[in-house]
Amino acid sequence: MSGRLAVIGLGPGDARWLTAEAQAELADADALYGYGPYLDRVPARSGQARHASDNREEGARAVAALRHAAEGGKIALVSGGDPGVFAMAAAVCGEIEAGPPEWRALDIAIIPGVTAMLAVAARAGAPLGHDFCALSLSDNLKPWSLIERRLDAAAKAGFVIALYNPVSLARRWQLGAAFDRLGRHLPATTPVIFGRAVGRPDEHIEVAALASAKMVTADMATLVIVGSPQTRVLARDGRTALVYTPRGMAGIDA
Amino acid sequence: MSGRLAVIGLGPGDARWLTAEAQAELADADALYGYGPYLDRVPARSGQARHASDNREEGARAVAALRHAAEGGKIALVSGGDPGVFAMAAAVCGEIEAGPPEWRALDIAIIPGVTAMLAVAARAGAPLGHDFCALSLSDNLKPWSLIERRLDAAAKAGFVIALYNPVSLARRWQLGAAFDRLGRHLPATTPVIFGRAVGRPDEHIEVAALASAKMVTADMATLVIVGSPQTRVLARDGRTALVYTPRGMAGIDA
Numbered sequence: 001m002s003g004r005l006a007v008i009g010l011g012p013g014d015a016r017w018l019t020a021e022a023q024a025e026l027a028d029a030d031a032l033y034g035y036g037p038y039l040d041r042v043p044a045r046s047g048q049a050r051h052a053s054d055n056r057e058e059g060a061r062a063v064a065a066l067r068h069a070a071e072g073g074k075i076a077l078v079s080g081g082d083p084g085v086f087a088m089a090a091a092v093c094g095e096i097e098a099g100p101p102e103w104r105a106l107d108i109a110i111i112p113g114v115t116a117m118l119a120v121a122a123r124a125g126a127p128l129g130h131d132f133c134a135l136s137l138s139d140n141l142k143p144w145s146l147i148e149r150r151l152d153a154a155a156k157a158g159f160v161i162a163l164y165n166p167v168s169l170a171r172r173w174q175l176g177a178a179f180d181r182l183g184r185h186l187p188a189t190t191p192v193i194f195g196r197a198v199g200r201p202d203e204h205i206e207v208a209a210l211a212s213a214k215m216v217t218a219d220m221a222t223l224v225i226v227g228s229p230q231t232r233v234l235a236r237d238g239r240t241a242l243v244y245t246p247r248g249m250a251g252i253d254a
Numbered sequence: 255m256s257g258r259l260a261v262i263g264l265g266p267g268d269a270r271w272l273t274a275e276a277q278a279e280l281a282d283a284d285a286l287y288g289y290g291p292y293l294d295r296v297p298a299r300s301g302q303a304r305h306a307s308d309n310r311e312e313g314a315r316a317v318a319a320l321r322h323a324a325e326g327g328k329i330a331l332v333s334g335g336d337p338g339v340f341a342m343a344a345a346v347c348g349e350i351e352a353g354p355p356e357w358r359a360l361d362i363a364i365i366p367g368v369t370a371m372l373a374v375a376a377r378a379g380a381p382l383g384h385d386f387c388a389l390s391l392s393d394n395l396k397p398w399s400l401i402e403r404r405l406d407a408a409a410k411a412g413f414v415i416a417l418y419n420p421v422s423l424a425r426r427w428q429l430g431a432a433f434d435r436l437g438r439h440l441p442a443t444t445p446v447i448f449g450r451a452v453g454r455p456d457e458h459i460e461v462a463a464l465a466s467a468k469m470v471t472a473d474m475a476t477l478v479i480v481g482s483p484q485t486r487v488l489a490r491d492g493r494t495a496l497v498y499t500p501r502g503m504a505g506i507d508a
Contacts, residue, residue, distance in 0.1 A: 011273065015274055016273065016274050016275040017273045017274070017275060017366065018273065018274055019265065019270065019271045019272065019273055019368065020269055020270050020271070020272055020277075021270040021271060023274075082368075082372050082376075083376075083380075084372060084375045084376055084380045084381075084382050084383060085372070085382055085383075086383070086384075086501060087383075087501075089376070089379070089380035089383060089498070090380035090383025090384070090498050090499060090500055090501045091501060092380075093379050093380050093383075093486075093488060093496050093498035093500075094498070094500050094501075096488060096496065097486070097488050104488070104489075104490040104491065104493070105490070105491065105492065105493070107493075108493075108496065110375075110376035110377070110379065110380065111376065112271065112368050112372040112373050112375070112376040113368065113372070114273065114336075114366050114367065114368060115372060118336050118338060118339070118366040118367070118369060119366050121338045121364075121366070122336075122337075122338055122343070122364035122365065122366040123364070125343070125347050125364065126337075126338045126343035126344035126346075126347050126364065127338075128338050128339055128388075129338060129339075129340070129341075129343060129344025129347075130340070130344070130390070131387070131388065131389045131390060131404060132387065132388055133385070133386065133387030133388070133408070133413055134382075134385065134386055134387070135385045136384070136385060136501075141501070146412070149411055150385060150411045150412065150413065152411075153407040153408070153410065153411035153413075154387070154407070154408075154411070154413075156407065157403055157404045157406075157407035157408070158400070158404065159387055159404065159407075159408075232347075232351070234347060234350060234351050234358070235358075236358040236359070237358065237359065238359065239358070239359070239361075239362075242347050242350065242362065244343070244344050244347035244348070245344060246344055246347075246348050247340060247341075247344045247345060247348075247390075247395070
């Protein structure tokens, strides 16, 4: 069995956050699989087949890429951001476990990338400078009560919280409910960062206080970061404010 | 004031995880600042000054870079991994807040990178495929009791946990104590991933069960990921196991 499947993180936005490794893997692949808009970000190369699929078809896309790899050849499955964070890498592992034994013999490579919260954080300053967590607000799989429990735990313990999948066409009330829930534990002034379409021409970064965060529009392309009580907003004349969470004094691990 | 300071994430390991943006910023800088081993990873360019400093001098390094930027010119401050995750970006923001007003007028750019937990996760499979948190085990600043409270909260709420700064020359017992603490909440079989020197020639990835994790050697170059009760280890004949945390069924946000 000589097949190889590389699950490749493109980073968010355009090619600025593509790594050298991801670029080399993309150039080397016989065929590409992925959600259409992600595939569109990869320059065309003659002789390289492209299989675009819909956003909802995560499992089917993983199966198709694994089947193709099992026939031999070098297959690339592209993912936005980092493939390991709420994205394709776990889906591929799950399909390997559920699939035919020969899929376990495939050469599987996960190629990391810049995940959305890192790019949004960079645009805002350094809100993830201290302990933080990443939580998907999608209750398509997990019950909303579990999401509430995780929001409570994270806020009470002082983690900064990055919210992935805050909103979708079918999930419109969850983000507001999450802000309400966090408001039980966090000061009304806690900074909340909305990073929309980061790294794309229509990028928009907005910072609001938790108490008024429900007034800010978020959509499927938005990543939300809710600060901790330690997170600071540093105003700057003529420049956007810097939002950061102090790491503290320089120590031996600086 | 025309000075610019770019705080640049090199990613962990060698140049494979350097982004196109980071590469361009490095090439464009008049002077580079950073911890010596990180600076050594940047190809030399004639006319570009280099100011290496010790690991412990985080605050002083930020101040030196800000001072230089305030004199005009394009300064790059390099950081391993992502500068926003337990690294230089928050230190720079803190020094700007504490420093002279003119520093607030500087053009500050944070250039994101692949942070260590993403690279280690990619090597192991997809352990960060569902809700997770990142926690520094350094008690140089925060009290150990707070770290325990965060470990408790994260484990009880079902987050996968990435541990940064697990060990240093001066902090030898903390990682074992953290495993003991997590063992109160998590099954003894919970997979623990040790990623040492990821992306370097001496890279070493090891997976152990939580109950025996204290037997594994970790050092300052190690990043540890502790699974959740949902994290799975998928054995493969002739290949390393894949460790992953299922994201679940394909949904509208896949």
